Amino acid sequence: MKISQFAEATDLTGKVVVVTGAAGGIGRAMARAFHESGASLALTDRNDGHVDLARALGERHRSWTFDATDETAIATFADEVRQHFGRIDVLVNNAGIGLLAPAEKLDIADWDLTIKVNLRAPYLFARACAPAMLEAGWGRIITISSQAAVIGIDEHVAYSASKAGLLGMTNCLALEWGPRGVTANCISPTVVETELAKVGWSGEKGERARAEIPTRRFAQPEEIALASVFLASDAAAMINGANLIIDGGFTIR
Secondary structure, three states, X not given: XXXXXXXXXXXXXXXXXXXXOOOOHHHHHHHHHHHHOOOEEEXXXXXXXXXXXXXXXXXXXXXXXXXXXXHHHHHHHHHHHHHHHOOOOEEEEOOOOOOOEOOOOOOHHHHHHHHHHHHHHHHHHHXXXXXXXXXXXXXXXXXXXXXXXXXXXXXXXXXXXXXXXXXXXXXXXXXXXXXXXXXXXXXXXXXXXXXXXXXXXXXXXXXXXXXXXXXXXOEOHHHHHHHHHHHHOHHHOOOOOOEEEEOOOHHHO
């Protein structure tokens, strides 16, 4: 494939991309990357940090603020996106939370909330956005899981369970919707060095964690964003039901 062919294959001009959790560090990097690829963005978050981002990126983008645990709000959002843009081509399930505690001490309310946000909400978004893709015969569902989906990590019992569930969900969506032109894939990062993560993984804790990664560093938000753009593009048309682990080789040990 020539460079010009690759550029054409990864051009998302005319596509409408939904990004959840757009106010966070990874979500903001995704928004910028999809904007640069030519896509129009429908950004969502429960906080308002993405509103100014959508405005700054330009008039072709819009933002919505609501809680991802609200089934009715998600369905209404999908309808409004379709009414405004006329289509939905790509869904990036990026929103998530991490409530950590030893397995024997985790509050059941924290377990339930983790499952609601990290597993139930991505399914609800997929179910709400998929009809537009299936009718068009083309679509991409990209879900941000975690390396915690495939390995055990101390105090991550609810988080790991929710992220592992995303892999199973994605496999089923890929199997059912792939024949109808809609692919579904996961991205599973290691620690991503957002501003929040720089605080949480500072000092000796971060040094020990990076030392266990063969590349000796954490992932950058832009690296996750660029992987999402690739999976959303025609260049990745034959990738379906995959789990792209972006962890510098941590899980191969």
